[in-house]
Amino acid sequence: MDGKQKLMATAARAGILLMACVIGVALSAPPEKGSTNDIPGELPGIHMVSPAAAGQWTMPAGDYGNTRFSPLNQINAQNVKNLHVVSTMSTGIPHGHEGQPLVVNDTMYVVTPFPNNLIALDLTKAGFPQKWIFHPNPNIAAVGVACCDVVNRGASYADGKIIYNTLDDHTVAVDAKTGKLVWETAVGDIKFGETTTMAAVVVKNVVLVGDSGAELGVRGRVTALDVNTGKILWRAFNSGSDADARIGPDFKPFYAKDRGKDLGLTTWNPGQWKLGGGTVWGWISYDPELNLIYYGTGNPGVWNPDMRPGDNKWSITIWARNPETGYAKWAFQVVPHDSWDYDEIMENVLVDMPWQGKTRKLLIHPGRTGFVFVLDRETGEVLSADKFEPVNWAKGFNLKTGLPDIDPEKRSHTGHYAMHVCPSSTGGKEFVPSSFSPRTGYLYIPAHNTCMDYMGTSVNYIAGTPYLGATVRMYPGPGGYQGELMAWDVANKKKVWSIKDADLPVYSGVLTTGGDVVFYGTMEGWFRAVDAHSGKILWEFKISSGIVGNPTTFLGPDGKQYVAIYSGVGGWMGATALPSVSTDDPYAALGTVGAMKQIKAKTQPGDTLYVFGL
Amino acid sequence: MFSVSRLRARHASPLQHAAHTHASLIAFLSILAGVLVAATMGCQTVSKPVAASSSPPVPTAIGPIPGPPVNLPGRANPLVGDPVALQDGRRLFDWYNCSGCHGGHAGGGMGPSLRDKVWLYGHKDDQIFDSIAAGRSKGMPSWGTKIPEHQIWELVAYIKSMGTTQEPDPPVEPADEMVPDPTGKTPSPEEVQ
Numbered sequence: 001m002d003g004k005q006k007l008m009a010t011a012a013r014a015g016i017l018l019m020a021c022v023i024g025v026a027l028s029a030p031p032e033k034g035s036t037n038d039i040p041g042e043l044p045g046i047h048m049v050s051p052a053a054a055g056q057w058t059m060p061a062g063d064y065g066n067t068r069f070s071p072l073n074q075i076n077a078q079n080v081k082n083l084h085v086v087s088t089m090s091t092g093i094p095h096g097h098e099g100q101p102l103v104v105n106d107t108m109y110v111v112t113p114f115p116n117n118l119i120a121l122d123l124t125k126a127g128f129p130q131k132w133i134f135h136p137n138p139n140i141a142a143v144g145v146a147c148c149d150v151v152n153r154g155a156s157y158a159d160g161k162i163i164y165n166t167l168d169d170h171t172v173a174v175d176a177k178t179g180k181l182v183w184e185t186a187v188g189d190i191k192f193g194e195t196t197t198m199a200a201v202v203v204k205n206v207v208l209v210g211d212s213g214a215e216l217g218v219r220g221r222v223t224a225l226d227v228n229t230g231k232i233l234w235r236a237f238n239s240g241s242d243a244d245a246r247i248g249p250d251f252k253p254f255y256a257k258d259r260g261k262d263l264g265l266t267t268w269n270p271g272q273w274k275l276g277g278g279t280v281w282g283w284i285s286y287d288p289e290l291n292l293i294y295y296g297t298g299n300p301g302v303w304n305p306d307m308r309p310g311d312n313k314w315s316i317t318i319w320a321r322n323p324e325t326g327y328a329k330w331a332f333q334v335v336p337h338d339s340w341d342y343d344e345i346m347e348n349v350l351v352d353m354p355w356q357g358k359t360r361k362l363l364i365h366p367g368r369t370g371f372v373f374v375l376d377r378e379t380g381e382v383l384s385a386d387k388f389e390p391v392n393w394a395k396g397f398n399l400k401t402g403l404p405d406i407d408p409e410k411r412s413h414t415g416h417y418a419m420h421v422c423p424s425s426t427g428g429k430e431f432v433p434s435s436f437s438p439r440t441g442y443l444y445i446p447a448h449n450t451c452m453d454y455m456g457t458s459v460n461y462i463a464g465t466p467y468l469g470a471t472v473r474m475y476p477g478p479g480g481y482q483g484e485l486m487a488w489d490v491a492n493k494k495k496v497w498s499i500k501d502a503d504l505p506v507y508s509g510v511l512t513t514g515g516d517v518v519f520y521g522t523m524e525g526w527f528r529a530v531d532a533h534s535g536k537i538l539w540e541f542k543i544s545s546g547i548v549g550n551p552t553t554f555l556g557p558d559g560k561q562y563v564a565i566y567s568g569v570g571g572w573m574g575a576t577a578l579p580s581v582s583t584d585d586p587y588a589a590l591g592t593v594g595a596m597k598q599i600k601a602k603t604q605p606g607d608t609l610y611v612f613g614l
Numbered sequence: 615m616f617s618v619s620r621l622r623a624r625h626a627s628p629l630q631h632a633a634h635t636h637a638s639l640i641a642f643l644s645i646l647a648g649v650l651v652a653a654t655m656g657c658q659t660v661s662k663p664v665a666a667s668s669s670p671p672v673p674t675a676i677g678p679i680p681g682p683p684v685n686l687p688g689r690a691n692p693l694v695g696d697p698v699a700l701q702d703g704r705r706l707f708d709w710y711n712c713s714g715c716h717g718g719h720a721g722g723g724m725g726p727s728l729r730d731k732v733w734l735y736g737h738k739d740d741q742i743f744d745s746i747a748a749g750r751s752k753g754m755p756s757w758g759t760k761i762p763e764h765q766i767w768e769l770v771a772y773i774k775s776m777g778t779t780q781e782p783d784p785p786v787e788p789a790d791e792m793v794p795d796p797t798g799k800t801p802s803p804e805e806v807q
Contacts, residue, residue, distance in 0.1 A: 140751055140752055141751065141753045143753045145724070148724075457708065462711055464755060465715065465755060466714020468713075471718050471784070473718075575722075575723065580725075581722035581723065582717075582721040584721060585717050585718065585727070587721065588721030589721070
């Protein structure tokens with residue numbers, strides 16, 4: 001190496017160093033452009049809601065846009081085969097581990113299923129030892145009113161606090177450094193069958209909390225709390241008067257069917273709205289530029305449609321609201337007068353991208369109904385609705401009216417079975433969140449293929465007990481598979497590739513990265529890395545129990561990229577794996593057992609966090 | 615203890631006091647021993663020294679008594695083998711929303727399966743009755759004030775029939791053409807777009 005070569009080598013090294021610094025800066029503080037930021041390698045015209053997940057994971061989806069995309073790229077398609085276990089930790093609670101850990105600065109935070117302990121792990125030390133554990137001590141009676149296992153879907157970090165919900169309807173804010181309780185607010189009451197499983201989301205100084213329990217005659221709502229004090233700021237119900245629903249003069253739904261006075265009262269038989277369900281147990285998105293939050297609502301109560309004639313607003317509705325006042329900007333009821341339990345609480349993925357020749361602000365919603373909906377998130381107009389799994393309850397969607405073209409044969413009634421309805425209540429996908437990569441333009445959907453027989457039955461309302469009114473039996477759908485991870489080309493409205501699972505649904509969330517690797521898990525317990533472009537499985541590792549949680553990725557204090565996932569089967573479809581559910585009753589666990597018979601032979605309950613690295 | 619204080623002199627010398635204390639201690643120990651013996655022999659003997667004093671009687675023990683097992687009279691279901699009770703129990707299982715929690719045929723869900731061999735709080739008639747009437751801590755409501763005793767026994771009869779040839783069908787099981795496909799046959803791909 002002569003002097004010139006040395007100089008060049010030094011310059012090259014400096015260049016690499018400079019690039020590394022730039023990337024490092026880019027990862028710690030992504031450049032912002034309006035409400036969007038530039039992701040290295042993103043397709044032309046695609047912009048994401050800022051900030052991107054980058055090196056930490058401070059909110060449930062990693063970003064406000066709910067893309068679950070991280071630009072981290074140390075782990076890529078070439079080297080992912082070298083991934084190995086860096087640390088494991090048992091939570092000691094063998095129930096469904098839905099949700100995902102947070103990473104803030106040098107600490108990882110894990111919220112367990114009931115009793116909802118918060119465990120802090122020190123990422124600066126080998127093996128990530130426990131720093132502290134916080135016990136909120138929720139009321140054990142909450143276990144008896146939780147519809148679908150005793151799950152929790154995670155926490156948010158804001159203002160020095162880890163904020164999350166307990167099964168017995170308390171929102172707690174815990175000092176992120178000390179593990180001491182800062183404030184605690186009751187947001188519901190288990191006496192009336194209310195539970196809280198969703199992950200709180202913090203926008204500015206507002207903590208947004210939903211609810212669960214539409215199988216017990218509760219009234220769905222979002223409660224907004226002050227991030228500093230926990231004081232309730234506003235509450236927006238999904239049934240009742242316009243005042244209760246926080247519908248004011250700014251409310252401009254795109255479709256005529258969603259306009260009118262007090263629809264939350266007039267689209268029900270008298271009084272039924274009080275037991276009307278429409279809970280908010282999924283994910284909340286936020287667009288900082290439009291200053292709107294987006295979320296979907298659950299099934300109307302009771303499950304028997306004959307007991308609640310009318311459209312049953314605002315069940316199964318996507319809302320756009322101002323986070324500070326709570327007032328609605330628009331609403332789109334996806335399914336009027338639900339007869340299948342098609343909750344649409346799924347993630348709303350916010351992306352700006354070219355759509356039929358023009359860049360539009362999109363809201364992408366892959367739903368239980370079996371359709372991928374693409375909406376204009378400024379107006380609530382449905383731009384497309386395309387089936388992504390076998391669907392026969394509706395022939396299609398009328399984009400002019402915003403209404404599904406329902407097959408009346410597939411609508412159940414009291415004492416009458418609707419036979420062979422696809423998808424089943426658990427949907428073309430469940431709450432388990434998809435991920436969008438701006439580098440491919442694909443939405444990676446964890447999908448199901450199950451069908452059902454569904455009959456309405458009469459039922460009495462007894463506070464704090466199930467208010468179900470249906471007999472449901474599910475079974476595998478057509479085509480010889482029960483689940484698949486699919487890449488869905490959003491702009492071209494079609495499936496690009498998929499990895500099928502013959503025996504079980506895909507019930508884990510999905511993560512995409514700047515390394516063009518897609519991470520997800522199977523209910524049997526295989527944690528996988530997949531090529532984002534081709535769908536080729538690049539790496540897989542069998543963890544201790546089925547996966548129903550969501551993968552996350554972060555940069556450790558050592559500057560290295562890690563990937564985290566929970567093992568621990570459970571949740572609604574996973575409940576059949578738990579010892580308290582028998583497989584000789586296809587109607588058990590709200591009808592899912594018939595489709596999940598194989599699970600006990602494939603996995604057992606678990607309770608472990610896994611962290612992988614290169 | 616009641617008898618110890620009565621043995622103690624009001625104005626005693628240190629020596630007397632010591633002697634009295636000694637006597638008190640012996641008296642106390644002997645009474646204690648008596649109580650212990652009485653306890654192991656059964657409740658009735660406990661009341662004897664009490665009856666000799668002016669103090670209030672010791673209440674009869676409720677609940678488990680320390681010592682060897684005692685055969686308390688159990689409550690058997692008065693409706694055992696009654697086919698009407700089984701049918702009524704099946705109907706009430708839906709009527710009181712038991713099926714919502716425990717599953718359409720009691721295979722579990724929000725609440726545990728009642729079909730399997732695991733009984734968290736006992737499988738005897740009176741234990742199942744108590745689970746329904748008094749409730750259990752993990753969310754089983756207490757129904758004792760809401761469901762008449764006769765109906766609780768009907769529910770117990772139905773629960774105990776599960777998995778046997780006596781198990782009744784659900785009351786709303788539909789007519790022939792509405793019976794769910796017993797083979798679990800799924801629609802063909804042509805049927806579903």
